[in-house]
Amino acid sequence: xxxxxxIAGNWKMNMTAASGEKLIKDLIPxxxxxxCDVCLCVPAILIPAMTKAAAGSNIAIGAxxxxxxASGAYTGEISADMLKEYGVKYVIIGHSERRxxxxxTDRTVNKRTLAAxxxxxxxxxxxxxxxxxxxxxxxxxxxxxxxxxGLKDIEDITKIVIAxxxxxxxxxxxxxxxxxxxxxxxxxxxxxxxxxxxxCAEKIIIQYGGSMNAGNCKGLxxxxxxxxxxxxxxxxxTDFAAIVNYNK
Ligand code: PEP
Numbered sequence: 746x747x748x749x750x751x752i753a754g755n756w757k758m759n760m761t762a763a764s765g766e767k768l769i770k771d772l773i774p775x776x777x778x779x780x781c782d783v784c785l786c787v788p789a790i791l792i793p794a795m796t797k798a799a800a801g802s803n804i805a806i807g808a809x810x811x812x813x814x815a816s817g818a819y820t821g822e823i824s825a826d827m828l829k830e831y832g833v834k835y836v837i838i839g840h841s842e843r844r845x846x847x848x849x850t851d852r853t854v855n856k857r858t859l860a861a862x863x864x865x866x867x868x869x870x871x872x873x874x875x876x877x878x879x880x881x882x883x884x885x886x887x888x889x890x891x892x893x894x895g896l897k898d899i900e901d902i903t904k905i906v907i908a909x910x911x912x913x914x915x916x917x918x919x920x921x922x923x924x925x926x927x928x929x930x931x932x933x934x935x936x937x938x939x940x941x942x943x944x945c946a947e948k949i950i951i952q953y954g955g956s957m958n959a960g961n962c963k964g965l966x967x968x969x970x971x972x973x974x975x976x977x978x979x980x981x982x983t984d985f986a987a988i989v990n991y992n993k
Pocket of ligand 1: 755
């Protein structure tokens with residue numbers, strides 16, 4: 746079964762309205778003939794300006810987090826409907842930085858994911874192991890837990906994107922090898938088959954994330970089970986276009 750590749754950027758807490766707009770304007774002609782889906786997930790306050798900057802192009806705008814409640818007394822939070830109102834299509838959920846610094850758990854990942862789906866957003870759900878977990882042979886055990894608990898009660902699992910992001914490879918310049926990324930993503934796909942259905946496992950988009958750049962994207966994207974990338978640092982420059990155009 747053929748899956749359409751999907752390359753997404755994660756700006757994290759970077760860029761301003763002016764620098765973001767300039768980058769998007771620079772990227773538009775560079776990515777216009779991409780064979781993959783393209784998205785930039787940007788800080789919430791930049792969403793209206795970046796949606797406007799990307800209007801009419803093939804760059805979709807995404808968010809970096811979403812709250813699970815529709816509205817209410819949750820100071821500082823943003824709901825899925827608020828994101829939708831400003832043209833957001835995708836939302837990153839459960840990024841390792843949110844797990845590490847903001848108390849994100851598999852339970853809250855699950856609540857956010859269900860709320861995003863309910864509002865018609867496409868969640869990009871991040872999973873991945875710490876270095877010590879990989880080194881002690883616990884990678885699959887960690888993924889089993891993150892997938893079973895984080896994706897609980899999802900009716901149509903093919904409506905989400907999974908980003909496999911080994912935490913030791915994020916922002917470190919140390920990428921997983923092609924073989925390591927392929928092996929782990931194939932494991933995730935198999936697990937989705939067991940938890941949901943084999944056909945869904947064939948259909949679901951699974952990205953790799955962790956120091957992916959213009960130099961290593963071709964090798965990673967050539968792997969059978971890797972359908973795209975979630976790109977941090979390299980999405981802050983026009984290098985992002987080289988990743989989007991990995992097959993050209
Ligand atoms: C990320 O933030 O999801 C990420 C993969 O970052 P980087 O590409 O900088 O490692």
